[in-house]
Amino acid sequence: MGLFLVLGGRGVYGNCSTTGCFYVAADDPDTPLPQKEGGVNGDTVQFYIGGVLLGGSTVFQNGNITQLNLTATGNLTYVLTVGSSGNGSVTIPGEGNWTYAAGGNVSLAAVADTGFHFGNWTGDVATVADVNAAETTVTMNGNYTVTANFAAGPAPTPTQSTRHLPGSLQLPGQTFDVTVTFTAPADNFNAIGATDNVPAGWTVQGNITWCTPNADVENVVGDQVQYAWFGPYSSGQTFTTVYQVTVPSGASLPSYTFNGQIGYKIGNGSTVFETIAGNSTVYIQLPATPTPTPTPTPTPTPLPTPSPTPMATPYVPPGGGGGGGLPPTPTPTPTPVVTATPKPTLAPTVAPTPTVAPTPTVGPTSTLTVAPTATPTPAPEGKKTNIGVIIGPIIAVIVIGLVAYWFLKKRKASQTPKGGSTA
Numbered sequence: 213m214g215l216f217l218v219l220g221g222r223g224v225y226g227n228c229s230t231t232g233c234f235y236v237a238a239d240d241p242d243t244p245l246p247q248k249e250g251g252v253n254g255d256t257v258q259f260y261i262g263g264v265l266l267g268g269s270t271v272f273q274n275g276n277i278t279q280l281n282l283t284a285t286g287n288l289t290y291v292l293t294v295g296s297s298g299n300g301s302v303t304i305p306g307e308g309n310w311t312y313a314a315g316g317n318v319s320l321a322a323v324a325d326t327g328f329h330f331g332n333w334t335g336d337v338a339t340v341a342d343v344n345a346a347e348t349t350v351t352m353n354g355n356y357t358v359t360a361n362f363a364a365g366p367a368p369t370p371t372q373s374t375r376h377l378p379g380s381l382q383l384p385g386q387t388f389d390v391t392v393t394f395t396a397p398a399d400n401f402n403a404i405g406a407t408d409n410v411p412a413g414w415t416v417q418g419n420i421t422w423c424t425p426n427a428d429v430e431n432v433v434g435d436q437v438q439y440a441w442f443g444p445y446s447s448g449q450t451f452t453t454v455y456q457v458t459v460p461s462g463a464s465l466p467s468y469t470f471n472g473q474i475g476y477k478i479g480n481g482s483t484v485f486e487t488i489a490g491n492s493t494v495y496i497q498l499p500a501t502p503t504p505t506p507t508p509t510p511t512p513t514p515l516p517t518p519s520p521t522p523m524a525t526p527y528v529p530p531g532g533g534g535g536g537g538l539p540p541t542p543t544p545t546p547t548p549v550v551t552a553t554p555k556p557t558l559a560p561t562v563a564p565t566p567t568v569a570p571t572p573t574v575g576p577t578s579t580l581t582v583a584p585t586a587t588p589t590p591a592p593e594g595k596k597t598n599i600g601v602i603i604g605p606i607i608a609v610i611v612i613g614l615v616a617y618w619f620l621k622k623r624k625a626s627q628t629p630k631g632g633s634t635a
């Protein structure tokens with residue numbers, strides 16, 4: 213639960229430093245009234261935790277450090293005292309004393325008598341949600357007394373404040389005027405402040421001479437421009453405020469919004485705040501995004517359709533059936549054999565049987581001359597062999613052998629003497 217403080221009758225949050233000290237910012241005297249963002253010397257500082265008022269308070273002194281012992285015990289309750297200044301009454305919760313739990317929210321409602329109108333709530337109004345509304349709430353962070361005030365006559369009409377923005381598209385880097393107009397709703401129109409907030413990061417410029425009537429105060433704080441007039445002004449007085457803004461060169465959104473309010477008093481009454489109506493959006497013309505040139509998709513070259521490989525006829529073992537074993541190896545398609553023209557068969561040449569001369573009685577041994585046998589030509593490799601080529605030479609050799617055997621036997625017989633052996 214956070215530590216809450218009430219500073220000079222106004223609820224604000226303080227800050228914790230790195231040393232563990234709780235400190236409160238001082239008010240900036242240059243800020244136009246009625247705004248007040250910090251402490252002023254003499255303000256009473258009270259502390260609350262979760263809506264419970266702590267035992268201990270101090271008086272604000274700019275630059276001083278005060279050590280406090282803060283304590284809170286038990287379930288605390290507070291008393292709300294409600295009353296009116298006459299010409300009207302408080303209907304919720306009613307006038308009188310009322311007890312509520314610490315930190316609770318209590319509804320308030322006031323009704324004016326005929327011929328009067330509600331003015332504001334005064335007293336311990338630090339935690340009153342809207343002091344200018346007849347129906348509002350108060351947060352019970354302590355014992356409070358609040359009073360409803362009423363004024364004669366009808367309620368003042370609003371100032372009818374209106375913001376005017378350019379209707380055309382604005383370009384990044386472009387500067388344009390923003391105008392806010394409003395009208396004094398009653399006499400003694402005074403303490404007037406016009407505050408307008410521009411989009412974050414935009415450049416804003418103001419000048420008191422750009423306003424009608426000329427503003428008494430001009431101030432630019434960050435993205436906010438402020439004008440103020442002290443007054444008083446008569447009912448019906450028209451006000452025109454003008455300031456300039458520049459669209460950032462890096463603007464990336466198609467539209468941006470403005471918001472602000474008018475604050476004023478009627479006589480010595482409390483400050484009334486109204487939201488500036490009218491245009492609130494300005495549209496930006498963003499640079500067109502170039503369309504990238506599409507890269508042409510190359511047409512794929514069709515691949516040739518492969519010819520189907522002929523399937524080999526599966527081998528079927530003789531007799532069929534059986535099953536089991538490895539599948540038969542497909543018989544490859546035989547390569548056609550080119551048949552060569554056969555050469556003519558050469559018949560072996562057989563030498564003629566030699567004529568045997570008469571064997572002389574005595575003489576040298578005659579020599580038998582045998583004609584050479586013709587060598588058969590072998591058949592080309594891979595071709596069919598002719599059986600005649602092989603058998604012919606064999607027969608020739610047998611014949612020659614028989615002739616030689618006969619010749620030798622006859623010669624031996626002719627050399628042996630008849631009637632006995634040779635001595």
